[in-house]
Amino acid sequence: MRSLLLRSLPFVFSLAAATGILFSPSRADAANTVVLKYRFLRESVSVPELTTFAETGEISPALRAYLAMAGRKPEDLRKTLTQEVKVNALILDRVLNNQIGELVLGQVSDVVHTPGNGANIQSLRGAVMSSALPDNQITLIEILENYPTSEVHVEGDRLAEVFGKLKRLGQGLPNLSDLIRLGQ
Numbered sequence: 001m002r003s004l005l006l007r008s009l010p011f012v013f014s015l016a017a018a019t020g021i022l023f024s025p026s027r028a029d030a031a032n033t034v035v036l037k038y039r040f041l042r043e044s045v046s047v048p049e050l051t052t053f054a055e056t057g058e059i060s061p062a063l064r065a066y067l068a069m070a071g072r073k074p075e076d077l078r079k080t081l082t083q084e085v086k087v088n089a090l091i092l093d094r095v096l097n098n099q100i101g102e103l104v105l106g107q108v109s110d111v112v113h114t115p116g117n118g119a120n121i122q123s124l125r126g127a128v129m130s131s132a133l134p135d136n137q138i139t140l141i142e143i144l145e146n147y148p149t150s151e152v153h154v155e156g157d158r159l160a161e162v163f164g165k166l167k168r169l170g171q172g173l174p175n176l177s178d179l180i181r182l183g184q
Helices: 002-023 047-056 061-069 074-082 089-096 099-108 120-132 140-146 156-182
Strands: 033-038 041-046 151-155
Touching: 033 047, 033 156, 041 047, 041 061, 047 061, 047 074, 047 140, 061 074, 074 140, 074 156, 089 099, 089 120, 089 156, 099 120, 099 156, 120 140, 140 156, 151 156
Parallel strands: 033 151
Antiparallel strands: 033 041
């Protein structure tokens, strides 16, 4: 019996490793590129490049030049990308899956959207929830990192507007949760 068990161990370890690979969350389905648009200008920026800028302030020469052409200050973009909105992820999930949430997601998806403008609300809902679940807060950089298409388009002129909508949604969650409870 013991020799059978010892011979089975490689199979068990292989099965465990394969299961971990198949069912672990992967970044392969997350955005790789952000197409940042200001007025008539467009620039493709890799998500790691934008994340490094958001986290450290280190900006690539290409992004610096693009923001200068667009008449934007790098520190303003960085602040918008990293401002945190505290949320309760469980309540947020309920809110984003009702009419109020659909309305907010629809407005935000005018600014942060898929390349072909298809399934914007669903994509955005997934990115917001992926951002909120680990720590009950969301930032725009996390939403971009978690966006479920390889490319995400961002209307840069309206990014502050998006942050404002997310902040108001986050601040309104306790009151909205009472409404949801009453509606059941």
